[in-house]
Amino acid sequence: FWRLELYDSSLEASNKVADHIAEAIVAFKPTPERPFVLGLPTGSSPLKVYKRLIQHYQNGTLDFTNVVSFNMDEYYQLPPSDPNSYHYFMYDNFFNHVNFKPENINILNGMTNDWKKECADYEAKIKSYGRIHIFLGGLGPEGHIAFNETGSTRDSVTRKIDLVPSTIDANCRFFNNDKSLVPKHALSVGISTVLDNSDEVIIVVFGKNKNWALTKTLTEKPTSKIPSTFLKTSQNTVIVADYEAIENN
Numbered sequence: 011f012w013r014l015e016l017y018d019s020s021l022e023a024s025n026k027v028a029d030h031i032a033e034a035i036v037a038f039k040p041t042p043e044r045p046f047v048l049g050l051p052t053g054s055s056p057l058k059v060y061k062r063l064i065q066h067y068q069n070g071t072l073d074f075t076n077v078v079s080f081n082m083d084e085y086y087q088l089p090p091s092d093p094n095s096y097h098y099f100m101y102d103n104f105f106n107h108v109n110f111k112p113e114n115i116n117i118l119n120g121m122t123n124d125w126k127k128e129c130a131d132y133e134a135k136i137k138s139y140g141r142i143h144i145f146l147g148g149l150g151p152e153g154h155i156a157f158n159e160t161g162s163t164r165d166s167v168t169r170k171i172d173l174v175p176s177t178i179d180a181n182c183r184f185f186n187n188d189k190s191l192v193p194k195h196a197l198s199v200g201i202s203t204v205l206d207n208s209d210e211v212i213i214v215v216f217g218k219n220k221n222w223a224l225t226k227t228l229t230e231k232p233t234s235k236i237p238s239t240f241l242k243t244s245q246n247t248v249i250v251a252d253y254e255a256i257e258n259n
C-alpha cells in the first residue's frame with residue numbers, strides 16, 4: 011500500500027529522502043548497460059534533497075555516471091536560458107554540481123515546434139528504460155503533480171497542458187509578480203507516466219501552504235478534480251511530509 015511518512019522538519023525529511031536515494035543508487039551498482047533511472051522535480055520542495063545529494067557526491071559516497079534522469083515538466087516556449095525555465099533550475103540547483111553525463115539528462119524541450127512529437131518521444135524514451143527506479147515529486151497547492159492540473163486523468167501521459175489560474179497565480183512570484191509574464195502552458199509527464207512506470211514514487215510535501223492539498227490528497231477518493239489523489243492508486247507511493255504540512259493551523 012501507499013504510505014505517509016511524517017517528520018519534524020523539512021530538513022530531516024529531505025535528508026532521509028536523499029539518503030534513501032543515495033543508498034538505492036549505490037546498492038544498484040549501475041553500469042552503462044544497466045543505469046539507475048531517476049525521475050526528478052523542480053520547485054522549492056526538493057531543494058534540500060538536491061543539497062544533500064550534492065553533499066553525497068562531494069563526499070565521494072555517490073556517483074551519477076550511470077544514472078539517467080527524467081524531469082517531470084517544463085514551461086512551454088520559455089527558453090532554457092530563462093532563469094525561470096525548469097532547465098535552468100535543474101542545472102543551477104543540481105546538475106551543475108554533480109557528475110551526470112549530459113546525455114543521461116532528459117528534460118522536455120519546451121521550445122519544440124512539435125509538442126506532440128516531443129511528448130510522445132519523451133514518453134517512449136521513459137518506457138524504453140523499463141522502469142524508473144525512483145520518481146521524486148512535489149505537490150502543487152491545488153493538488154497537482156508535475157503540471158497535471160485539475161481534470162488530469164489517471165491514464166494521462168506526457169502532453170501539453172493549459173495551466174489553470176491558481177497555478178499561474180502561485181508561480182507569479184517568480185515572474186516579477188506579473189501574471190502576463192507567466193507561461194500559460196507547459197509540457198508535463200502524465201499521472202500514468204509517473205505511477206505506471208516507477209518502482210517507487212516519493213512525493214515531498216512541506217509547509218503550511220500545502221495543508222489543503224495534502225489533506226485532500228489523503229482524504230478524498232481518487233478523482234481528476236484533485237489529481238494528486240491518484241497517488242493512492244499505486245502501492246509504490248510514499249508521501250513524505252513535515253508536521254507543518256499536515257497540521258491545520
Ligand code: GLP
Pocket residue numbers: 051052053054055056082083147148149150151154155156157177
Ligand atoms: C510547480 C511544479 C510542480 C511542483 C509545484 C510545487 O507547479 N510544476 O512540479 O511540485 O510547483 O512547487 P513547490 O515545491 O515550490 O511548492
